[in-house]
Amino acid sequence: MQIISLCALPAILLLILTMGLFKRIPLYETFTEGAKDGFKVAVNIIPYLVAIIVAISMFRASGIIEMLETVLKPILVHFNVPADTIPIMLVRSLSGSAALGIFSDIANNLGPDDYATKLSAIMVGSSETTFYVLAVYFGAVGISKLRYALIVGLLADFIGIVSAILVCNLMF
């Protein structure tokens, strides 16, 4: 499986370039023509990223996540969920680097054999940062009215958390 991961990128590049050459496409000209938009797209995203990342940074700094944690703790412990993994559930839709950081802390402090390490590994490995994806993808094309996109993303994240808890309970 890891070999597939490693070979996927070179394989895609070989396929694109060989097919382009075969069809007599001016490779260099076409590449630079497409690449020109790189800067524009990245700059277009900035206002959307600032809105979302600043709001989320403030939210995380305010200590509200710790407050929610104390509320959720008695409920989740009932379902065999270690308290250490609660912060991951709360931040993983908001910040990917924060979720990964908390997971590293859990792994380093509790060690490889702990149930919390396994559960948090599954939760971090199975998800994307909904708010970040939303800002980048919609920001790049200037969409500001999201309709149901955020609700769907967050509901799917919630289903992901619940199934991570169930699957981890079954397997470990």
Add this chain to the structure above:
Amino acid sequence: MNYIFYFLIVISIIAGAINGRLSDVVNAILSGAELSVKVAFSLIGIMAFWLGMMKIAEKCGLITVISKLIKPITSKLFNEIPEDSPAIGDIAMSISANAFGLTNAATPIGIKAMEELQKENKDKTTASNAMCMFLAMNTAGFQLIPATVIAVLVGIGYKNPTEIIAPTLVVTTIAFLSAIGLAKLFQHCWRDK
């Protein structure tokens, strides 16, 4: 989004005041703004590279071939997009890049797909059904190998880090399929104000 934006900031200020962390909240504005620019600028190079490659892929007809291959699936998921649109091929490439853990390629290709979907969109500031569907597929983050997580586990001396792959795959598949299902459901019952 208006309410969420308002809610996130107002709640942060109130909770910051209650917890005595108001100065942290204020500092977070500056650090968050800096981080946003860093993230955007770190995308420029790799974005240019993949947009260039995708231009070649599009011109030589590779994207059309991929679009045709996956037509049976995508015609149901993206029923408002014409079957020959390059958006379909871009979407397929972006999702597969994600699945193989090539995040650096998946984001630029995904943005390219969004631009193609935007061409079919009537109201340029409002997300179309196809865009919401594509976004749902992306936020679920379908991935075959959780490489970063495995790297951390290897780092702490986890004996058999690959045992995490199967459960993660089960969970990510459930999340991915429910995201698609939910997007489809909302497409039918969502009423625009």
